[in-house]
Amino acid sequence: MGSAVERTEEHVREYLIYRGFTSTLKHLDSDIKADKEKGFRVDKIIDQLQQFVQNFDLFGLKEYWLYLDRRLFCRLEDVYRSTVNKLRTSLYRYYIINTVQRGNLEKTQEFFQKQALELQGQAEWRDWFILPFIPAPEQNPTFSPYFSRQWADTFLVSLHNFLSVLFQVLPQPVLLSFDAEVQKATSLTEENEQLRQLVFALQTESRDQRDRDEMVHHKLPVYVQNMDRLGDTELDLVSSQRAVSTGTTPSRNFFSTFLPQGRRTPVKPPQITAGTSPGQVAVGRKDPPTIPVREWQVLEFKLLIESRKSKVEPAAETSSDTPESPSSNNKSCGGESEGGGLSAEQPFIKLSQEEYGEHHSSIMHCRVDCSGRRVASLDVDGVIKVWSFNPIMQTKATIMSKSPLLSLEWATKPDRLLLLGSGVGTVRLYDTDAKKNLYEMNIDETHPRILSLACSPSGSSFVCSAAAVSRSGSSDSVPRLPFPVSGQLLLWDTKTVKQQLQFSLEPEPVAINCTAFNHNGNLLVTGAADGVIRLFDMQRYESAMSWRAHDGEVYSVEFSYDENTVFSIGEDGKFIQWNIHRCGVKQSEQVLPQDATGPFVLSGYSGYKQVQVPRGRLFAFDSEGQHVLTCSSTGGLVYRLTSGEQALDSVLSLGGHKAPVVTVDWCSAVDCGTCLTASMDGKIKLSTLLAQKS
Known part of the structure; x- marks a missing residue:
């Protein structure tokens, strides 16, 4: 809430300057400087209370708490009144302990003289009136817990949390929701653009397929039919099959109690089948989708793959009785081998690579x-x-x-x-x-x-x-x-x-x-x-x-x-x-x-x-533990884990760095893996990978 208030004040100030309301602007600035609620910034309220305590300003401390009580606490339900009273009691004790610790006995006695009428009838204060007369109160069992750093920290954190929750439940004026509305409108605009591009891609794909079905004989091999419209990478997508490695079975000993009974499987994205019409994709949703832009890119790739598979499989079945065309043995494109077969699948496709360059020294x-x-x-x-x-x-x-x-x-x-x-x-x-x-x-x-x-x-x-x-x-x-x-x-x-x-x-x-x-x-x-x-x-x-x-x-x-x-x-x-x-x-x-x-x-x-000696992680696994990311002098390297003598099989070089990579991390979300590679020149590359599923 505090950040929204500050941004709204900046917008109001900009508007007043634009309209030329200089006198109103001066009054606004003076009111902001005198604002006791500190713009609903909890940290600043806590700092103000601590300043009163450190300066032995009992009058200012009481007045500030009374203001908060009249302005905020009185709006709470009666069930929270006891919590407010406990926080006020702890605040006063925090003040007294500070006077004793700093050796200002005069301020300690002044507190009890001024607050005697208010506190003498309260049971929780009955033993505290002897505090000024005890030679070493920090050693007394009754008062020693309050002299510990842990008690002071616990009190300040409790007060901070109470005020934070209070500010969250306060009814906000419509003006404070301005930024949230702008961000919501921006996200909806971006999402609509992504959906529009998705519908356009589906319509184009469907139209191109119909045109080629009319021109190309259905007995030709699948990859020859799609040769003109599929690039190298896309052909790999259509024909690839992902290899699944088998895990070892744990032996029965005392470690079995620590190991998982069933590992978590990666979260799957919402499936969009090839039979889904563009109208169903764009209109058949009641609530606005919340899928980030980066994941929409992955969904577009998957959608194209599924649509191509559904269209090429019937053609493959039709041509199963017909010998393969001689021309297929002499062509090679992307995923094809020279003998006419399909090459081994690449497990990942690098969709994008971005750079974070806010650091100015080695990571x-x-x-x-x-x-x-x-x-x-x-x-x-x-x-x-x-x-x-x-x-x-x-x-x-x-x-x-x-x-x-x-x-x-x-x-x-x-x-x-x-x-x-x-x-x-x-x-x-x-x-x-x-x-x-x-x-x-x-x-x-x-x-x-x-x-x-x-x-x-x-x-x-x-x-x-x-x-x-x-x-x-x-x-x-x-x-x-x-x-x-x-x-x-x-x-x-x-x-x-x-x-x-x-x-x-x-x-x-x-x-x-x-x-x-x-x-x-x-x-x-x-x-x-x-x-x-x-x-x-x-x-x-x-x-x-x-x-x-x-x-x-x-x-x-x-x-x-x-x-x-x-x-x-x-x-x-x-x-x-x-x-x-x-x-x-x-x-x-x-x-x-x-x-x-x-x-x-x-x-x-x-x-x-x-x-530089290694300090961070030198390797990281993907979501299924089948591939590992390591450092190199030019970027991250992705290996496939194997069970043979050769432990690693190189499958992908991420590249992009001009200095040695010193630490890596791999975050998996849906089918889109995000690889982080950080180098000695302060650059961090964020590579987005699409895992090809079989």
Whole structure:
């Protein structure tokens, strides 16, 4: 509501200037400056209350609360009156505790003198009148909880949430809905244009097919009939068949309790069959569709594919008894082989590639949130950008940090929260909607470098990897020393914002570079600087198994789609699949080039050279776990996972980069996969892929 008020005020100010109402504009500006509701900005109201408390302004504090009571709280139902009274009581106690903590006993006594008549009859204040006469009230069992930082933070968050909900339910004037109406009209216009193009494509396709049916003999092979109107890529679409890999069956042991009984299948888009008429597509909808523009592009492709399949299959059946035309053996177009057959299908088609260029230095992390709506990217200068890409690419928030940042992770519940790990031993919890820090947790002064963060799928806790400063005292932008540094692996509760426990790292405390949970949070896999992969049982909070996986450090680890195996990339340049039911047993192994594993090198003029060790994810899977995206010097590479000795089979190069790609992520929505590749020149490429279904 606050943002809508600010935008509306700007529109009103622009209108007054346009009409020449200068005196009215002056009165508006003066009223805005004196606005006690702070434009319905909850954060500014909380800041005003804290300012009164810090300045020991009891009169101003009471007057401001009375104004809020007359203006806002009195409109609430009687059932909420007790909540308002509790918040007022906590506000007064917050004021008193501040006077005691800052040693201003005179203001403490002044409060009780002025408020005695109002408070002496209230049971919750009966014990508080002795507070000024206790030598050390912070040690008294009655008052000690109120002197803790946790109580103050809880009170401020409760007041913030109460005001936020209150502003949401207040009846808004019609003028404040102006921006929402404009955005709705714009989205409907774009959607109508997409539907118009879809209907036009269907009509054109139907007309072209009728014309060619009249001109071309029906006994000719299918691909010859469509040769003139199908391009190379489209011919592949018509004739392709997607190979489906079979998953391994898990053995029966204690890990079976952690693994999923039935994996989630990708969400399917609304199906538009070939028999659907254009009128049914455009008119037969009662509610406005809410499918983003990017997904409409995918639906158009699928619609064309289905319509062609439905038309070419009868022709294929008719010509089944007739020998193939000799000319078909001598032509090759797109998906055809030289022998007249169809070549192996490409599993993905790159629909588009966009660039996000708001960063000005090398990227360290680039992650999509759980809902697939937002992206958070961090560069080596400590600048974080939160941005969206559907329906348009737009920056939502920019976070600047005074201390160096080394890691980030999206929270799972709620998914608007972002965990930020620094190089000075702190982890911040940032609200990307409110654009403010909620908490800052001090992890460990002896291990200040927060290398990795992983939030449990339940949202109740997160794992934090803290490491000591490297012996060379150098930053993360240079290669690490051959001997690993000390580290800790800690579990923190996101609700109480307290450390729950410290994991045991055998054989010695070592820096953990990467962490990942399985789908339900019962298992945690970690990769460390000593080359060891450790698997933790998160129900018992102990190590289930560990094995030496790589010669050198482990840079990135992930569970497979069926969660029977773990994939890892290490300093030795190997991409290895491990069976978690048989400790240390490899299922496949492949050596990757250095530009896929790091350290990454960017060379420039006059001998300039920038070296960066891996910090973000080096590989990511598609929605079905059959393909993997890795880094390269010119863009992302997509491989098909195979069960043979050759673990990876290259299927697609995304390209588009002029500097080495250092981290990747893969977000799947409907059949349209979005691949993120981030490079050392600060550029992030967003490639939209269409998966071809069999």
